[in-house]
Amino acid sequence: MHSDPGAARPVRFPESRLARALLRLAGWRVTYDGFPTRQGVAVVYPHTSNWDFVVMVLAKWSIGIPARWWGKDSLFRVPVLGRWMRWLGGIPLDRSSSRGVVGEMVAVFEAAKASDELLWLGLSPEGTRRHTPGWRSGFYQVAHGAEVPLALIRLDYGAREVRITDFIRLSGDMAADYARMADIYAGVQGQRPEQASPIVPLPKRPTPDTV
Numbered sequence: 353m354h355s356d357p358g359a360a361r362p363v364r365f366p367e368s369r370l371a372r373a374l375l376r377l378a379g380w381r382v383t384y385d386g387f388p389t390r391q392g393v394a395v396v397y398p399h400t401s402n403w404d405f406v407v408m409v410l411a412k413w414s415i416g417i418p419a420r421w422w423g424k425d426s427l428f429r430v431p432v433l434g435r436w437m438r439w440l441g442g443i444p445l446d447r448s449s450s451r452g453v454v455g456e457m458v459a460v461f462e463a464a465k466a467s468d469e470l471l472w473l474g475l476s477p478e479g480t481r482r483h484t485p486g487w488r489s490g491f492y493q494v495a496h497g498a499e500v501p502l503a504l505i506r507l508d509y510g511a512r513e514v515r516i517t518d519f520i521r522l523s524g525d526m527a528a529d530y531a532r533m534a535d536i537y538a539g540v541q542g543q544r545p546e547q548a549s550p551i552v553p554l555p556k557r558p559t560p561d562t563v
Contacts, residue, residue: 363387363470365416372414375514380407384415384516387503391464391471392519393495394419394503398549399478400542404507411514419474454493461498472503483547486554492529496522504533510541526553 364386375382396408412419421442434444457473464471473494477487495502502522506515518536522529534551542548 363390365418367416368413370413371410375407375410375414378407378410380410380512380514382411382414382514382516384514387417387472388501388519390468391461391498392473392501392503393491393498394472394474394505395477395491396474396505396507397477397537397551398507398540398542398545398547399476399481400544400547401481403543404481407507407514411516415516417472418470419472421474454490454497457494458497461494461500465498465500478549481544481547484549484554486550486552487530488554492522492526492553496524504536506537506540507542508540509543510539 372382396404461471461473463469475491475494477491478484479488491502501519503516504518504520506513506518508515520529520532520536530552537551
């Protein structure tokens with residue numbers, strides 16, 4: 353699904369006028385009209401500066417979405433720190449599980465869908481603000497495995513706009529899906545354009561047996 357930016361979305365959240373006002377004072381705007389489902393994965397691109405975090409926190413508050421993120425389960429067992437991480441939206445995942453991190457997260461999504469729990473997971477496809485050869489695959493594997501929409505959020509310093517209007521369903525054809533994502537992100541500009549990573553799967557590291 354490549355959403356029509358003008359179509360109404362059934363899932364909305366309590367919006368913050370204060371956060372929107374702060375963004376306007378900084379010269380930014382948020383273009384948004386709700387989410388298509390109660391569960392999904394969201395990625396933000398490009399990530400090239402520490403200021404991205406500030407802008408996206410204000411954007412998150414402005415639309416009111418209680419976005420989640422994942423972390424090592426061991427950190428959540430630390431007194432005080434664990435409670436604080438949960439308050440921030442953290443989801444503890446057992447990295448030693450036989451299902452792996454992706455399998456664990458897919459199971460969390462399945463439980464959320466069964467109980468109609470709100471769960472939008474924010475993941476970084478680049479993993480760093482430095483230039484890399486491509487995107488990590490965790491967000492793709494989770495969204496495809498859980499059969500939930502992928503929100504493609506544009507963080508555009510050229511237009512001074514956070515655009516949350518594009519949602520797709522991944523087909524499993526990685527090359528075709530990445531081409532669709534690249535088309536949606538065409539023209540978006542990071543604060544440091546030279547550090548934006550290309551929208552292609554991150555090349556796999558060669559194994560010792562590889563010739």
